[in-house]
Amino acid sequence: MAQSLKDKTAFITGAGKGIGRATALALAKEGVHIGLMARTETDMQAVAKEIESLDAKAVYATADVSSMEQVEEATAKLTAELGQADILINNAGMGAFGPFLEIDPEEWKRVIDVNLLGMYYVTRAVLPQLIEKSGGDIVNISSMSGVKGTAGSSAYSASKFGVLGLTESLSQEVRKYNIRVSALTPSRVITGFSGGGNPPEKSEEKFMQAEDIAEYIVAQLKLHPRIFIPQSSQWATNPF
Numbered sequence: 001m002a003q004s005l006k007d008k009t010a011f012i013t014g015a016g017k018g019i020g021r022a023t024a025l026a027l028a029k030e031g032v033h034i035g036l037m038a039r040t041e042t043d044m045q046a047v048a049k050e051i052e053s054l055d056a057k058a059v060y061a062t063a064d065v066s067s068m069e070q071v072e073e074a075t076a077k078l079t080a081e082l083g084q085a086d087i088l089i090n091n092a093g094m095g096a097f098g099p100f101l102e103i104d105p106e107e108w109k110r111v112i113d114v115n116l117l118g119m120y121y122v123t124r125a126v127l128p129q130l131i132e133k134s135g136g137d138i139v140n141i142s143s144m145s146g147v148k149g150t151a152g153s154s155a156y157s158a159s160k161f162g163v164l165g166l167t168e169s170l171s172q173e174v175r176k177y178n179i180r181v182s183a184l185t186p187s188r189v190i191t192g193f194s195g196g197g198n199p200p201e202k203s204e205e206k207f208m209q210a211e212d213i214a215e216y217i218v219a220q221l222k223l224h225p226r227i228f229i230p231q232s233s234q235w236a237t238n239p240f
Contacts, residue, residue, distance in 0.1 A: 006031030014092030016043025018191030035078035065118030115159035
């Protein structure tokens with residue numbers, strides 16, 4: 001039997017747009033109260049208004065997840081105003097693509113700092129809350145690029161492969177606390193990050209939308225606490 005998510009609290013990174021925004025709204029429709037974390041305050045303000053229109057609470061805190069200090073401050077604010085988290089969605093991410101020798105080393109490092117270290121910092125800040133509650137969920141957004149590397153994606157793939165290693169290791173470590181840690185490896189999703197110049201009608205035909213991933217996350221979180229999905233891939237039906 002599926003569990004209810006009503007009145008649970010979720011902290012979501014990269015929550016101002018794309019998968020983060022879509023997941024925040026999908027969870028709010030289930031009665032979940034949402035703590036938003038992202039770099040752009042105006043984006044989060046807009047999402048918070050949408051959440052409140054769904055009769056759920058919304059609090060936001062600005063942070064660059066690559067800064068442990070900013071993450072700790074943002075987490076403290078969300079916790080003070082919403083209470084401890086039951087769910088953490090690690091969604092914040094960025095990409096840098098191009099031939100290995102042509103990507104600026106600082107840009108390469110920035111991808112690792114945001115996608116991998118950022119996830120570590122946020123999880124490190126929130127995990128004690130889940131341990132104290134003896135239960136909860138952490139969902140880490142990786143990518144198909146974390147399963148299979150491709151030419152020109154060395155930084156992005158390295159970061160997303162790292163996410164899978166972090167997820168698998170942490171999952172084994174915290175199962176004794178009834179905490180489920182899962183990783184998603186979606187193929188291309190049309191968001192502000194990946195949408196590029198695709199005409200909307202073509203994007204909807206060929207690629208997944210942020211709402212598709214959000215719907216999947218909600219369904220996974222509603223599974224009975226005795227079961228969890230360690231890693232799963234989400235593909236667009238149309239391969240072209």
